[in-house]
Amino acid sequence: MTTELDRAAWTAKARALDIRTQAFIDGRFLPAASGRTFDTVNPATGAVIAAVAEGASEDVDRAVRAARRAFEAGSWSRAAPAERKTVLLRLADLIRAHLHEFALLESLDMGKLVKDAAAIDVPGAAGVFQWYGEAADKLYDEAAPTGRGDLALVRRVPLGVVGAVVPWNFPLDMAAWKCAPALAAGNSVVLKPAEQSPLSALRLAELASEAGLPDGVLNVVPGFGETAGRALGLHPDVDCLAFTGSTEIGKVFLGYSAQSNMKQVWLECGGKSPNLVFADCRDLDAAADMAAFGIFFNQGAVCSANSRLLVQRSVKDAFLEKLVARAEAIRPGDPLDPASTMGAIVDEAQTGRILSFIADGRETARLATGGERVRVAGAGCFVEPTIFDEVAASSRLAREEVFGPVLAVIPFDGEAEAVALANDSPYGLAASVWTDDLSRAHRVADRLHAGTVSVNTVDALSPQTPFGGFKQSGFGRDLSLHALDKYTGLKTTWIRYRAESGD
Numbered sequence: 001m002t003t004e005l006d007r008a009a010w011t012a013k014a015r016a017l018d019i020r021t022q023a024f025i026d027g028r029f030l031p032a033a034s035g036r037t038f039d040t041v042n043p044a045t046g047a048v049i050a051a052v053a054e055g056a057s058e059d060v061d062r063a064v065r066a067a068r069r070a071f072e073a074g075s076w077s078r079a080a081p082a083e084r085k086t087v088l089l090r091l092a093d094l095i096r097a098h099l100h101e102f103a104l105l106e107s108l109d110m111g112k113l114v115k116d117a118a119a120i121d122v123p124g125a126a127g128v129f130q131w132y133g134e135a136a137d138k139l140y141d142e143a144a145p146t147g148r149g150d151l152a153l154v155r156r157v158p159l160g161v162v163g164a165v166v167p168w169n170f171p172l173d174m175a176a177w178k179c180a181p182a183l184a185a186g187n188s189v190v191l192k193p194a195e196q197s198p199l200s201a202l203r204l205a206e207l208a209s210e211a212g213l214p215d216g217v218l219n220v221v222p223g224f225g226e227t228a229g230r231a232l233g234l235h236p237d238v239d240c241l242a243f244t245g246s247t248e249i250g251k252v253f254l255g256y257s258a259q260s261n262m263k264q265v266w267l268e269c270g271g272k273s274p275n276l277v278f279a280d281c282r283d284l285d286a287a288a289d290m291a292a293f294g295i296f297f298n299q300g301a302v303c304s305a306n307s308r309l310l311v312q313r314s315v316k317d318a319f320l321e322k323l324v325a326r327a328e329a330i331r332p333g334d335p336l337d338p339a340s341t342m343g344a345i346v347d348e349a350q351t352g353r354i355l356s357f358i359a360d361g362r363e364t365a366r367l368a369t370g371g372e373r374v375r376v377a378g379a380g381c382f383v384e385p386t387i388f389d390e391v392a393a394s395s396r397l398a399r400e401e402v403f404g405p406v407l408a409v410i411p412f413d414g415e416a417e418a419v420a421l422a423n424d425s426p427y428g429l430a431a432s433v434w435t436d437d438l439s440r441a442h443r444v445a446d447r448l449h450a451g452t453v454s455v456n457t458v459d460a461l462s463p464q465t466p467f468g469g470f471k472q473s474g475f476g477r478d479l480s481l482h483a484l485d486k487y488t489g490l491k492t493t494w495i496r497y498r499a500e501s502g503d
C-alpha cells in the first residue's frame with residue numbers, strides 16, 4: 001500500500017477515523033467500571049481527540065481474571081505452536097492492511113510525523129508480530145543427558161498472565177515488542193498503554209481478536225500509571241510484568257513485585273546514549289546525517305536516542321558546523337503534512353520538562369542552535385532541534401535523559417578519554433562509534449558498556465537482535481529469540497522407564 005498521501009488526504013482520513021475508546025477485556029469493548037473517562041489530546045493542536053475509558057484497579061482485576069481464565073482454558077496456551085503462528089501472521093497482515101489508520105492514531109495521539117509512523121512504526125509492529133509468529137513453531141526444547149532408563153525433558157512453558165506497561169513514544173511498537181513474544185509463547189496478556197497514547201493499543205486488541213486470538217488472551221486497559229499501572233504491578237495473579245518507560249518508574253515496579261507476589265519484572269528504561277565520532281571517520285557527512293537522526297528522530301523521544309555527542313576535538317568545529325546545518329534544516333510542523341520534518345512533543349508536561357533542560361543548558365553550556373518552543377498555526381507543543389556545545393560531563397544535560405530534541409556535545413582528545421566519558425553514565429542502553437580504523441572500532445565497541453553498540457551507524461535495531469540495556473537502563477531483552485526467555489519458564493519433566501523389556 002502506498003503511503004504517499006498529501007496533507008489534505010491525511011487530514012481527511014483523520015476526520016473519518018472511527019476511534020475505539022473503551023477498554024478491551026475478554027474479547028469485547030467495555031466502559032471503565034467507574035464509568036470515568038479521560039481525554040486524549042492531540043499535542044499538535046491541543047484538540048481533544050477522544051474521551052477514553054479510565055481503567056483502574058477494578059478493570060485491571062477484571063482483565064487479569066479474563067486472562068487467567070483464557071490461560072487455564074488452554075485454547076491459546078496449549079494450542080499447537082503452528083496454530084499460534086497462523087493467528088500472529090494474520091494479525092501482522094491486518095496491521096499492514098490498516099496502515100493508514102494506525103499511522104494516524106499514532107500521529108494524532110502523541111504528535112509524531114504521520115509519514116514516519118506509516119514508514120517505520122506500523123510496518124515495524126507488523127514485522128514483529130510476523131517474526132514471532134514465524135518463530136512460534138521453530139523452537140525446539142531439550143532432552144538432558146541422562147543415564148539409561150531416564151529421560152529428562154527440559155521445556156519452555158508459558159508463565160501465565162503477563163502484564164505489559166508501555167510508554168507513549170512508540171505506542172504500537174512497544175505494545176508489539178511485549179505482546180508478540182508473550183503471545184507466541186502461549187501467555188495471556190494485559191496491556192496498559194500510556195495515558196498519553198492509548199488509541200492504537202485498543203485497535204490492536206480488536207484486530208488480534210479478528211485474527212483469531214481467543215477471548216481473554218489479549219486485554220487492553222487504558223488508564224493512568226498511578227492507578228491502572230499500579231494495579232497491574234501489584235496484582236497477585238500477574239506472573240510477569242514487562243515494562244518500558246522511565247528508570248524512576250521501573251524502580252517502582254520492582255517495589256510492586258516485592259510488595260505483592262514476587263512476579264518477574266523486566267525493565268527497559270532510560271538512556272543517555274553516547275555517539276562517539278573519531279577524527280579518523282572518513283565520511284563525516286554521513287556521520288552528521290546519522291547524528292542528527294539519532295537525536296532528532298521522533299522529536300528525540302527514543303530511549304536509545306544518541307543524546308550525547310562525543311566528538312574528537314580536532315574535527316569538532318567542522319563536525320558541529322555540519323550538524324547545526326542539519327538541525328536548522330529540520331523544522332517542526334504539522335505532523336499530518338508530509339513536508340514537515342519534525343512533529344510535536346507529546347504533551348505540555350513533557351514540553352515543559354524539555355524547556356527546563358534547555359534553560360539549564362543556557363546557563364551551563366553554549367547554545368549552538370535552537371532552544372525555542374514554537375507553535376504551528378498558533379498552537380501545539382513543538383520544540384526546535386537544539387544543540388548545546390561545550391557541555392560539562394558532570395552537568396544535568398550530560399547525565400539525565402531529556403527525552404526531547406536536545407543534543408549535548410562534549411569534546412574529547414583521545415580514545416581512552418572518549419571511552420571513559422561514554423561509560424560515565426548511570427545508563428547503558430546504546431552507543432555509536434564512527435571510525436574507519438577497524439581495530440579502533442572493535443576495541444571501542446568492546447569497551448563500551450551498552451546493550452547495543454552501532455558502528456558507523458546509529459541505533460541499529462532489528463527483530464533478530466536483542467534490545468535492552470545494562471546498569472539503570474534495565475535488564476531483560478526485547479526482540480530476538482532472547483525475548484522469549486522473559487515470557488517462558490524452564491520446566492523439567494523427568495521420566496523413569498524400565499530400561500529392559502523383561503521379555
Ligand code: ADP
Nearest residue numbers: 166167193194195224225226229230245246249
Ligand atoms: P515516560 O517518562 O516515558 O512517560 P513513565 O515511566 O512515566 O515514562 O511511563 C511509562 C508507563 O508507565 C506509562 O504507561 C505510565 O502510565 C506508567 N506509569 C507511570 N507511573 C506509574 C506508576 N506509578 N505505577 C505504574 N505505572 C506507572
